[in-house]
Amino acid sequence: MLTNGWDHLARKRAAKHFKLNWSEMDERHRLVFETHEEGKLSFEEYLGWVVFFEKRPFTRIQFRDFMFAQSKPYPKMLGLVAQLKAQHGLKIVVVSNESREINAHRIRTFRLDQLVDAFISSCFVGMRKPDIEIFRLALDLAQTAPERAVFIDNTPMFVQIAERLGMRSIHHVDYESTRAKFTSLGLQTNDAT
Structure with missing residues (x-):
């Protein structure tokens, strides 16, 4: 429903924008990101280890705002999920790997709590x-x-894990193929969008 929040592409954009050494930033991120995403390392600690371990010509707030701006909605997917939920009485549960701050920003900014039953x-x-x-x-x-x-x-591996647990799964590539897969599972919408 949204772009990835803080993936390697977003981090590369940040490194370029803020003129950071990409390989150093990426290595430091890799050392702490699991701990951070599991809620065991605060956002400020993460920034301290990955970016602000030395003096920078920009602030933490500027960097945080850039991070948050990487999240963009996919309006057609949000609309499709909302339609399917309403028409079929579905529960929507989101399973995500995200830090607390990015997660809260995405939920609040894109009003996901109005669509999602559990995070x-x-x-x-x-x-x-x-x-x-x-x-x-x-x-x-x-x-x-x-x-x-x-x-x-x-992520294909995550789809495979769900399938091994017995779930029907969709490897999301784009709106059209995901919508077609929903239809093949008996979850179509009444409109022609």
Whole structure:
């Protein structure tokens, strides 16, 4: 429903924009990102280890604002999910690997709490995809059997894990193919968009 929040492409854009050494930033990120996404390292600590371990000509607020600006909506996907939820009475549960601050920003900015029934975010539950337990937790909280769930993700491995748990899955590539896959699963919308 949204672009990735703080993936390697966003980090590369940040390195270029702020004139940071990309390989150094990437290496430092790799050392702490799992701990950060699991909620065990604060946002300020993350920034301190990855960017502000030395004096910079920009502020933490400027860097944070750039990070947050990397999240963009996919309006057609948001609309499709909203339509499917309304027409089929679906529960929507989001499973994500994100830091608390980026997660909160995305939920608030894009009003995801008006569409989503539960957020199983790594920063809240202390585990990340591909840990199979985060998938099981999502099913438990949704009170849904795996065969009644449809898991959607843009990462093929995560789709495969969901399938091994018995969930029907969609490897999201683009709006058209995802919509077609929903239709093939009996989840079509009444409109012609």
